[in-house]
Amino acid sequence: MRDDIRMQIITAAIECIEEAGFNNVTVRMIAQKAGVNCAAINYYFGSKDNLIKEVMDITIEEAFINNLNDYEDLWKRDPQKALYCFLYDTFEGMIKFRGVTRAHFNEAFIGK
Numbered sequence: 001m002r003d004d005i006r007m008q009i010i011t012a013a014i015e016c017i018e019e020a021g022f023n024n025v026t027v028r029m030i031a032q033k034a035g036v037n038c039a040a041i042n043y044y045f046g047s048k049d050n051l052i053k054e055v056m057d058i059t060i061e062e063a064f065i066n067n068l069n070d071y072e073d074l075w076k077r078d079p080q081k082a083l084y085c086f087l088y089d090t091f092e093g094m095i096k097f098r099g100v101t102r103a104h105f106n107e108a109f110i111g112k
Contacts, residue, residue: 006044009034013055014100022103025052052103059100063093 012034016025027048031038045051067089074082094101 002044005034005036005040009036009041009044009051010055010058013051014059014097017055017103018097018099021099022106055100056104059097060104063090067093 009030013025013030016029016033020029027038027041030048030051031041034040041048041051045054067086070089071082071086074085
């Protein structure tokens with residue numbers, strides 16, 4: 001049950017980033033989308049920053065690490081085709097989730 005609520009909040013945060021943009025997301029928006037109160041976000045994540053960090057970690061893992069594992073057998077048989085498929089799927093995900101993609105590049109371009 002606890003993991004379900006955590007994932008519900010994470011999913012809501014991703015949706016809010018997509019809808020409002022990384023810099024415009026608020027705890028209130030995320031809580032409303034997740035169907036929880038703001039205190040639940042603090043309870044499960046400690047802060048908005050911790051939630052956003054977890055969202056970023058999960059999305060980068062999903063985009064690259066899990067995606068690479070999907071092609072493990074193909075890498076051995078046909079590395080060129082595996083690379084093509086990996087890049088195609090990666091860019092397709094980047095286009096589908098533009099807000100999260102921008103968020104990943106935000107720190108590189110605007111941050112330190």
